[in-house]
Amino acid sequence: MIQKLISSADTGRIIKEGFKIAIVGKPNVGKSSLMNALLKENRAIVTDIPGTTRDTIVEDITIKNIPVKLIDTAGIHDTEDAVEKIGIEKSKESFNEADLVLLILDCSQPLSAEDEKIIDTVGNRKALVLLNKTDLGMVLDENSLYEKMPNAIFIRTAVKEGIGINDIEKEIENLVYNGQVKQSGNTFITNVRHTNLLVSAKSALDDAINMIRLGEALEFIEIDVKRTFEFLGEIVGETVSDSIIDEVFSRFCLGK
Ligand SMILES: Nc1nc2c(ncn2[C@@H]2O[C@H](COP(=O)(O)OP(=O)(O)OP(=O)(O)O)[C@@H](O)[C@H]2O)c(=O)[nH]1
Ligand SMILES: [Mg+2]
Incomplete structure (x- = not known):
């Protein structure tokens, strides 16, 4: 996406x-x-x-x-x-x-x-x-x-x-x-800053996925997931509170 x-x-x-x-x-x-x-x-x-x-x-x-x-x-x-x-x-x-x-x-x-x-x-x-x-x-x-x-x-x-x-x-x-300018779906990004934030979000998310594959500790994965949320949050003007992150990770931790 x-x-x-x-x-x-x-x-x-x-x-x-x-x-x-x-x-x-x-x-x-x-x-x-x-x-x-x-x-x-x-x-x-x-x-x-x-x-x-x-x-x-x-x-x-x-x-x-x-x-x-x-x-x-x-x-x-x-x-x-x-x-x-x-x-x-x-x-x-x-x-x-x-x-x-x-x-x-x-x-x-x-x-x-x-x-x-x-x-x-x-x-x-x-x-x-x-x-x-x-x-x-x-x-x-x-x-x-x-x-x-x-x-x-x-x-x-x-x-x-x-x-x-x-x-x-x-x-x-x-x-x-x-050509390369083909449109995909109906959502268009009209702002260079937004594009850069999306590129950063994708890279942070890729890092997190890689760490999951490598079986790294959840604490490390959490850092990248949080960064992803923060980049995306900057686009929509929302910051992600620790409580959301904690909630997401508490679910992961259940299986620990
Ligand atoms: N015979 C012929 N004449 C053309 C054609 N297209 C343009 N012209 C003529 O070529 C001349 C120059 O046309 P412009 O459109 O002013 O050319 P331009 O490339 O804008 O020229 P500059 O502004 O001087 O760089 C005019 O006399 C046009 O009528 C065409 O397809 N056939
Ligand atoms: Mg001319």
Whole structure:
């Protein structure tokens, strides 16, 4: 039970804060177009001028009933522009903090050095990779991409035409429900402190169980059981009095 609660910690955080998805890629690949398509409104400015989005844009939405924090970022590339630099730093931060990275590549153009750098950063991470602008033709070598990002899920899209949006939503749903963030039961832990206390409680309880197996003296086992109660008590705001512990152990002692 304690283990189940610990496993649900991520789900709890997601319910509270939303599943964080960062849309990343070099300039002009269609990041803001995707943001708008998922939001179903023209929230972010879209133009054919690279470097249109200069600051991150965060919107809370629900995708298939999953609360999602969607982050549109400034296109990552080398620049000397001071404002753009700050925006790109923020893009990198969003990349690092995201539950899921959604990388967009323009599949109608060969990979650029900028794409390669971002692909290297994705590496083995679980990511959704959109091969966007399929309406303009496919020049990218897909096989080489699969090798470079072995844990990524690839989707062909033409965001401007609304093609592939459903597939993206379905994959996000699959990732949340079938991945590590799968929910178990209805109890969610939404607090890091609670998760840590549960981990401590489980470890104290495991110690107690081990000592029982080893046939250690009850006095020693009692210490670990008491610690378990105390950790759990801190979560619900109750302290365990000695009398409860004494009562539990008096029952054990009967058989002594
Ligand atoms: N042909 C085609 N054009 C697209 C597609 N998706 C986006 N575009 C166009 O590509 C251009 C750039 O789109 P944005 O969504 O602004 O790209 P971005 O990645 O946000 O760009 P930055 O903010 O500059 O980093 C716009 O002219 C879009 O209309 C697509 O699937 N096909
Ligand atoms: Mg943009």
